[in-house]
Amino acid sequence: MPFLSRISLAPLSGANYGHQIPSLNRGLQLELKSNVTFFVGENGSGKSTLLEGIAEQCGFNLRGGNRNHNMNTGWRFEGYESELAKYLQLSWTPRRITEGFFMRAESFFNFASYIDEMAMNDSRLLRAYGGRLLHKQSHGESFLSLFNNQFESGIYILDEPEAALSPARIMAFMSIIYELERSGRAQFLIATHSPMLICYPGAIVYCLEDDGVRETSYDDTEHFSLTRAFLNNPGLYLHHLTDR
Ligand SMILES: Nc1ncnc2c1ncn2[C@@H]1O[C@H](COP(=O)(O)OP(=O)(O)OP(=O)(O)O)[C@@H](O)[C@H]1O
Numbered sequence: 001m002p003f004l005s006r007i008s009l010a011p012l013s014g015a016n017y018g019h020q021i022p023s024l025n026r027g028l029q030l031e032l033k034s035n036v037t038f039f040v041g042e043n044g045s046g047k048s049t050l051l052e053g054i055a056e057q058c059g060f061n062l063r064g065g066n067r068n069h070n071m072n073t074g075w076r077f078e079g080y081e082s083e084l085a086k087y088l089q090l091s092w093t094p095r096r097i098t099e100g101f102f103m104r105a106e107s108f109f110n111f112a113s114y115i116d117e118m119a120m121n122d123s124r125l126l127r128a129y130g131g132r133l134l135h136k137q138s139h140g141e142s143f144l145s146l147f148n149n150q151f152e153s154g155i156y157i158l159d160e161p162e163a164a165l166s167p168a169r170i171m172a173f174m175s176i177i178y179e180l181e182r183s184g185r186a187q188f189l190i191a192t193h194s195p196m197l198i199c200y201p202g203a204i205v206y207c208l209e210d211d212g213v214r215e216t217s218y219d220d221t222e223h224f225s226l227t228r229a230f231l232n233n234p235g236l237y238l239h240h241l242t243d244r
């Protein structure tokens, strides 16, 4: 049973940009029935806006990080606060939890710098990361290192984690998700364009569309079907796209 069991968003109004996002502006009721929930949808459909609102309601740093990182660094500042948070209500079972992490693809670099700074003065922490500063590892290596060494229980809100990962590492990441979520101690909310990641067994897939947010299955998404059709016959698509 997921910790975060329902997300309610009131209809949006006012001067913020949220009321211009068709998938979200009429409000939402999303049941989170699985420990792993994916949000898919076209570029600009509102996935990051929704995740940021949820992350803020969870108390996470909107530039990426957890509660402690939020308190220690004072990273949060005016202008980074979510437009949506005040319209959101989260329901928890059996109680609200505070452990966890929010990661946006763009801010991983900043977060890695912060962890490295702490690790330089703390050999235990450095050992936990395999003895190598995150910045001395590649984007994908440092991302997986973070998951392997830091993440245990809590709620993990990740915006396009695939940005860091090769196809093989996406599969490795899926097995890490499995190890964490089958213990019943971790829940994942992930915005993604990866047709591989959304195949994760038992996950709920929500698609942000012009008339709201719809529950779907991985093989019903355009991400999956268009990628599969393209890979089955790249020449056909490229001929139409480039006339070559
Ligand atoms: N700070 C902002 N101010 C005004 N409009 C914004 C702001 N951030 C996002 N938008 C707009 O809100 C809409 C939703 O953006 P959002 O980043 O949530 O989309 P997304 O689904 O995450 O897209 P992508 O797949 O490209 O990451 C877009 O039309 C975007 O231009």
Ligand SMILES: [Mg+2]
Pocket: 047, 048, 049, 159, 191
């Ligand atoms: Mg986004």
